[in-house]
Amino acid sequence: MFVSCIFITLICGLLSTANATHILVIAPPFLSHMIPSLELAKQLSSYCHVTFLTSIYRINEFERKGFISDLNSSKTLDIVGLVDGNNHFPGLTIEESQISSNNTAQIAFDNDQRILFNEVLVRMGKALHHLFQTDLQSSVRLPIDMIIARSFVPLSFLNASIPIHLFLPSNLRGVINYMRSQHTDKTGQLKEAYDYVRENIHQANGFICNSLKEFDGKYVEEFYQSSGNLAPIRFIGPLVFNNEQSRMTSQTRNIIDWLDKQPIGSVIYIAFGSIANLPTNVIDSVACALKHHSFIWSLKTKSALPPSLHNLDSDHQLIVDWAPQRAILSHISVAFFFSHGGWNSLLESMIHGKVLLVWPFFADQFDNALQVVDMGVGRQVSYNLTDDIQHMLLNGSYAKRAKEVQELVIDARENTSKKQILDIVRLISKNQHEYDEL
Structure with a gap:
């Protein structure tokens, strides 16, 4: 294991020189961004x-959760950790006062939450700058033919001769609204992030979007108008990372056994993502709406469970602190997915043909919820969760449309996505050939 003062390179690749083309994928240390970025790196490899580059502290977490356990023998993918000081991720705790009474208003982050986000990016930027100015060759295979990064990753220090493609891990609608929000952030607390986005979008040589052209093609012109950059957009979705090991754990086996005992299409699966810690009143409102239904709920909470979850029917109601999401979504007993609207989760649901009920809280989750509604595969929560859940169970049109979208997404994964990823590599080869002829 190679160790330096700036980097620790995990032995998930042997720095093979057999492949001349080399792409550096940089991911910010947020799990929902790291997962699709790592899957993109795997497919490109x-x-x-x-080379996949992110915070060393999050790589350690990736190892514990099994995200990179299957990469130890790879000769074409290196996992490299940046010692950027982002070793403390308390998570985003949503306060009760931030939740709208009608479940439909986007959370406005408080100053502490904004500062936390900005500080993560600033620390990452300083570490990246130090690396590229002083210690690059000792940690990253050279030369670098292309850099792929998120739009808010600090990149101003990079060599202008290296092509930069921005990875958009969500849909274009969300990206467009994010760019617009730069003009409505009256607090200025997200100034650093917005500055990175503006600069990166301006200099990008291309955009890689984790969505389907069939979903987002209608937003391309609007994206070009908002960004001012007419570089090509390549739709490579759906990128869905499968970290559920081929060897089934006892915990997963117990969950599947429980699902096997449930009637077909009777179980509601609930999961609100890994970033936010939900307040007790949200947990309680969901629990009350679910009390007469079968469900499996992936729930982490810093406080004790509310009284509404104390006397569950264990034969039909299950709470777990971790859930094998893809195994659950693929199960025939699951009726629909009650989600926070994270794009990774929505893509997983579409791949398995499940209907969606979405309670968005922040960021692109509201745009993702609108996407679900527009596609006809589900709805966004209203002021009455009990009615929402009953509506989802009784409305058969959602299930029919979800199966149609499933076919579309699977076809894209097996065909269009692979072609677009191969085109990215061919683009580098073409640029190298033109450079050699000069």
Whole structure:
């Protein structure tokens, strides 16, 4: 294991020189961004050499959760950790006062939450700058033919001769509204992030979007108008990372056994993501709406469970602190997915043909919820969760449309997505050939 003062390179790749083309994928240390970025790196590594770069502290977490356990023998993918000081992630705790009474208003982050986000990016930027100015060759395979990064990753220090493609892990609608929000942030607390986005979008040589052209093609012109950059957009969705090991754990087996005992289409699966810690009143309102239904709920809470969850019917109601999401969504007993609207989760649901009820809280989750509604595969919560759940169980039109979308998404995964990823690698080869001829 190679160790330096700035980097620790995990032995998930042997720095093979067999593939001349080399892509550096940089991911910010937020799990919902790291997962699709790592899946993109994995798929690119089938055609060229790839280095995946993110905070060393999150890589350790990736190891514990099994995200990179299958990469130890890879000769074309290196996992490299940046010692950026982002070793403390308390998570985003949503306060009761931030939740709208009608469940439909976007959370406005308080100053502490904004500062936390900005500080993560600033620390990452300083570490990246130090690396590229002083210690790059000792940690990252050279030369670098392309850099792929999120739009708010600090990149101003990079060599202008290296092509930069921005990875958009959500849909274009959310990206467009994010760019618009730069003009409505009256507090200025997200200034650093917005500055990075503006600069990166301006200099990007291309955009890689984790969605389907069939979903987002209608937003391309609007994206170009908002960004001012007419570089190509490549739709490579759905990128869905599968970290559920081929060897089934006892915890997963117990959950599947429980699902096997449930009637077909009777169980509601609830999961609100890994970032936010929900307040007790939200947990309680969901629990009250679910009390007469079968459900499996992936729930982490810092406080004790509310009284509404104390006397569950264990034969039909299950709470777990971790859930094998893809295994659950693929199960025939699951009726629909009650989600926070994270794009990764929505794509997983679409791949398995499940109907969606979405309670968005912040960021692109509201745009994702609108996407679900527009596609006809579900709805956004209203002021009455009990009615929402009953509506989802009784409305058969959602299930029919979800199966149609499932076919579309699976076809894109097996065809369009692979073609677009291969085109990215071919683009580098073409640029290298033109450079050699000069």
